[in-house]
Amino acid sequence: MKILLIEDYEPIRTSVAKGLREAGYAVDAADDGAEGLWYARSGDYDVIVLDLMLPKVDGLTVLERLRKHENPATVLILTAKDTVDDRVKGLDLGADDYLVKPFAFEELLARVRALVRRKYDAHAPAIRVADLEIDTSTRTVRRAGRTVGVTAREYAILEFLAARAGRVVTRTDIWEHVYDFNAEPGSNVIDVTIGHLRKRLERGGRPRLIHTRRGLGYVLGESE
Amino acid sequence: MRWSLRARLIRSTTLATAVVLLAAGLLLYLLVRDGLVDQFDRALADKARLLASALEWEGSELDLNFDEFDLHEFERPDRPAYLQIWLTDGAVAFRSPSLAGADLERLAGSLDAPPCRRVILPDGRPGRAIGFTMTPKTEGSSPPPDAAAVTMMLARGTASVDAVLAQLAVLLVAVGLVAVALSAGVLWLAVRRGLRPVEGLANRIAGLRQQDLAARVQAPDAPTELLPVVDRLNDLLERIENAFQRERAFSADVAHELRTPLAGLRTTMDVALMQPRADADYEEALRGCLRITLQLQTVVEHLLSLARLDAGQVEVAADAVCLADLVRDAWQPLASSADARRLHVRWALGAEGAVVTDLSLLGLAVRNVLENAVVHADEGGSVAIETVSDENETTVRVTNSGSRLSPQQADHVFERFWRGDLARTDVGVHCGLGLPLVKEVVTVLGGAVTARSLEGGEFQMTLTIPNAPPRAASP
Numbered sequence: 001m002k003i004l005l006i007e008d009y010e011p012i013r014t015s016v017a018k019g020l021r022e023a024g025y026a027v028d029a030a031d032d033g034a035e036g037l038w039y040a041r042s043g044d045y046d047v048i049v050l051d052l053m054l055p056k057v058d059g060l061t062v063l064e065r066l067r068k069h070e071n072p073a074t075v076l077i078l079t080a081k082d083t084v085d086d087r088v089k090g091l092d093l094g095a096d097d098y099l100v101k102p103f104a105f106e107e108l109l110a111r112v113r114a115l116v117r118r119k120y121d122a123h124a125p126a127i128r129v130a131d132l133e134i135d136t137s138t139r140t141v142r143r144a145g146r147t148v149g150v151t152a153r154e155y156a157i158l159e160f161l162a163a164r165a166g167r168v169v170t171r172t173d174i175w176e177h178v179y180d181f182n183a184e185p186g187s188n189v190i191d192v193t194i195g196h197l198r199k200r201l202e203r204g205g206r207p208r209l210i211h212t213r214r215g216l217g218y219v220l221g222e223s224e
Numbered sequence: 225m226r227w228s229l230r231a232r233l234i235r236s237t238t239l240a241t242a243v244v245l246l247a248a249g250l251l252l253y254l255l256v257r258d259g260l261v262d263q264f265d266r267a268l269a270d271k272a273r274l275l276a277s278a279l280e281w282e283g284s285e286l287d288l289n290f291d292e293f294d295l296h297e298f299e300r301p302d303r304p305a306y307l308q309i310w311l312t313d314g315a316v317a318f319r320s321p322s323l324a325g326a327d328l329e330r331l332a333g334s335l336d337a338p339p340c341r342r343v344i345l346p347d348g349r350p351g352r353a354i355g356f357t358m359t360p361k362t363e364g365s366s367p368p369p370d371a372a373a374v375t376m377m378l379a380r381g382t383a384s385v386d387a388v389l390a391q392l393a394v395l396l397v398a399v400g401l402v403a404v405a406l407s408a409g410v411l412w413l414a415v416r417r418g419l420r421p422v423e424g425l426a427n428r429i430a431g432l433r434q435q436d437l438a439a440r441v442q443a444p445d446a447p448t449e450l451l452p453v454v455d456r457l458n459d460l461l462e463r464i465e466n467a468f469q470r471e472r473a474f475s476a477d478v479a480h481e482l483r484t485p486l487a488g489l490r491t492t493m494d495v496a497l498m499q500p501r502a503d504a505d506y507e508e509a510l511r512g513c514l515r516i517t518l519q520l521q522t523v524v525e526h527l528l529s530l531a532r533l534d535a536g537q538v539e540v541a542a543d544a545v546c547l548a549d550l551v552r553d554a555w556q557p558l559a560s561s562a563d564a565r566r567l568h569v570r571w572a573l574g575a576e577g578a579v580v581t582d583l584s585l586l587g588l589a590v591r592n593v594l595e596n597a598v599v600h601a602d603e604g605g606s607v608a609i610e611t612v613s614d615e616n617e618t619t620v621r622v623t624n625s626g627s628r629l630s631p632q633q634a635d636h637v638f639e640r641f642w643r644g645d646l647a648r649t650d651v652g653v654h655c656g657l658g659l660p661l662v663k664e665v666v667t668v669l670g671g672a673v674t675a676r677s678l679e680g681g682e683f684q685m686t687l688t689i690p691n692a693p694p695r696a697a698s699p
Contacts, residue, residue: 009488011489011492011512011515012491014512015495015512016491018495019498022499053480081480082479101483101484101487102490103490103491105490105495105498
């Protein structure tokens, strides 16, 4: 899952980006409204974490423009403005959630997870595909009742595929949703990670769940 | 004792009505009384003249000739009149039967204008008496005696006149009382009617909600006397609303200014503690926290200084300050960051004389002005620092290049939390409180500070303070 963080206060931007990356998200960070808009238009983000008091273009304007261009990302406003008016204005302009600074980082993570679920119309934190079970709140993967250990990157790809179970997901999709701008572009990074994932998921002789569609991409689901 | 407007109006007007009525009644009473008494006196005088005309000297004998007159009034036992005639030598020539041997008090006057006066009659009733001295005509050719003059006194009871006057008095008092009562009633109604707009206004003012400062008193039916009150009240409400809005905006800014670094601290620590890390990572997090804490400290200290200045709690010392030294000292901590930004610094310190002012306050102001120039100058740009003094005041002028402020924007730099952009990137470092603080400090020192945007992107701050405190420092 890919997150865009638009925040002008450097300590918060650095820490939140670091924390989100450690939680397995691909994060791009912008430090003003104009840069944030540029990122939002050029990338495909699942969640945009948006500060309101931003230089160049303020947060509410950024939000307004995103919604005008029907940007599909869910937006979490993260701001020190805490009056009811501010919240109402933000939510009415199309924000999906609102978190007032200072905040507990755990809460930010929980809200981001909830927004990701909302984006993929999944209301329960668990995603089930055949005998595969992904708990997005604890970021754990189980297959046939047994826990499968995965790295953050592997988890991110698996969750992305699971959110689109049964549908073909291209490498570009994965690249855009799971890797941030800073990631080294490599032709087979995704293939290698998928290979690792398959090995872990098929341990104990379980049938294959991630199928390759030659020339297209991958599909998560029971064998056809 | 608090009087209502209505009670006060009714009380004073009723009192005035009563006084006017009393005076009018009294005047009327006196006029009527004088008229009646005059009439009474004239009748008395007529009778006296009539009686006097009958007197005749027959030689030395005074002939009364009263037979042809009705003397009944002098003879009746009930409420009689009295008549007495004296000769010149004081002998009584005639005494009416009613006198029964008593004497009337003698009055002397001429027959043409006989004097009348109020007397107590011998039987104790109030009455009026007339008296005059005259010479009766002479019968035949015999000459009158040498002392031919006689004095005649006539007195009558005034019961009839007094009764009329008493009735008049009662009538006047009754009419007066009724008139006063009626006018008080009418006034009560009129005042109540007249004061209705005042009550309406009071109700509208009472109906203003405490929270809704935007509300104004609407009084389209207010009489002209009340319009100034309504206008002033609305003016006051507007000023209060503006002050409140400023206060609210300031509070919101303060909240933002404190919350943002706090959020930075919390998030930095939260994220650092999420998982075990290498020592270097913890050290980095700690350094970050320290940096934020210092920013927070700046904000809090600026806010405290401003609050103290606002509350007038700052004591102004009178130190002898060499301004050039003070500027050099203030520059010391900024020199390294000026070097780091490759700023070209031009010095022109011309004020070597001493200024009597508060060393630490002026130092705070100068430091903030210099810091503002260093922070806002473009990288590799210039900062010019200049001091001049004349006999009255000393000026510090700091100019930096690389300003993006328009001349209009330059006016805003002294507003609290104002920034050229909504940028909060630099929370704490220059939190938008430095220059407002400068302004407050310089005002306390009796000086002035201005900011100007010059041609070519130069920004100039001019700080002027008097060479001696504006007032003699209190002991």
